[in-house]
Amino acid sequence: MKIIPIHVKTERALRSFNFYLVQHSNELILIDAGYDTEDCWNGLVEALQTHHLQLSDLTAIVLTHHHPDHVGLVNRIRKQLDVPLYVHPESVHRLTREPAFMEMRINFYKALYQQAGCGAFGEKQIDRLQRSKETNIGNRIEGELTLIDVTKPLFDFDLVETPGHAPDQIALQYDDILISGDLLIHHISSNALIEPDTHGNRLFTMQQHINSLQTVQQLDVQTVYPGHGSVITNHQALIQERLLGIQQKAEHLRELMLQKPMTANDLAITMYQKRYETQFPLVMSEIIGHLDYMESKNMTMKTEKDGVFEFEPVFDRVK
Ligand SMILES: [Zn+2]
Structure with a gap:
């Protein structure tokens, strides 16, 4: 298995948007798909060229989670190429921006911010979410989604569910390497974003995040390829630091x-x-x-x- 990292620099605190080409047997798999920007597109094209590959060589795209900075190029790639998109079942209504789910999600935050005492500032955020429901409709992921079965390997990767940062987050392990999405970032602590589940119930995302960190801490891996920032070679110590930071x-x-x-x-x-x-x-x-x-x-x-x-x-x- 050969991993070709694509790290596209950003001015943001995240430092880079990372996604990965994986060559394995006869497959060329893209894991995550950056932001929907020219920079990310060029990053992908250059990485393919450097390794004498073409976009049409891609055989699959796999997402670590549904966030926009991980799925950005999916529609653009799949307009040119019929390639399957593998996603966690929890990703589906978020990626497709299913209207009933989006509406439920807004009501969820409305109640959450009220209980938290956010007053006018919370209401302003709800207005923003209402507006973005319309304006972000173009970010919807088009075409067929292939559901991942986390109990089975995918292209020889073992899958590890790592919810917390996102309800649908997974990590992919092969031998001593782990492609980890946003569970662990070298230079900043990643956020356990509050989200509802499919039914509108609040997920205890911080506890999920802690559990996921502890699960990954036990894994016998040497190299962790994260969604942002530099590659991680001391994941156990770094996770210890993150757990201590929460305390x-x-x-x-x-x-x-x-x-x-x-x-x-x-x-x-x-x-x-x-x-x-x-x-x-x-x-x-x-x-x-x-x-x-x-x-x-x-x-x-x-x-x-x-x-x-x-x-x-x-x-x-x-x-
Ligand atoms: Zn994320």
Whole structure:
């Protein structure tokens, strides 16, 4: 098996959009498909040329998860070439932007932001989601989707479900290599984005993310190919660092609640200040996810007041 990494640089904090060509037996597989930009397209074309390959040699595309910076070139490739697209079953209604699901998802965030005490800022975000439901219709993935069976190998890759960052995220393992999507990024901690499941129930994405990190930490792999940033060769230590980071952030949040009970929104503003405005959904996911974690670890308790949750710190009793 030969992995051909395509790393397309970006000014964003992510540093690069990574996707991978894999040559194995008679297959040429594209794992993930970057952003829908000329830069990513050129990155793909150049990688093919360098290795004396052509787009028409592609035999399959596999997605690690449904996010737009991982599926960007799919439609463009499949307009030119009839190539199967392998996706996790949880990806389908997200990739196809199924209207009933998109509507449910907006209502889910509406209730979530209300409970978190986000007020007008939450409503503004809901308006944004409503608008993007219309404007992003062009990002819908067209054509047939082939569902992955995670219990079986795919092109000799063993599949590992790694939900948390996204509900449909998978990692692909072959020998001592792992293609890992956005589970683990070398230079930043990846977000466990709050999402509903197919039925509109809240997924406890932070706990899922922690479980996924622990699963991958156990894997006997040497090289982890991530969705962004540089290749990872010390995944066990890096995962340890990430798990510790979650615990430390939880302890920091508990300190912030000492003065008075706080809503998730209060905590988001106090902790993130400017980023609260510029990266509202990310910041709220981060806070709500850590509050879930803290509740499960008995570090906080919440009370409801007029439909909004307030959190107080809990400390271990002195023995
Ligand atoms: Zn992602």
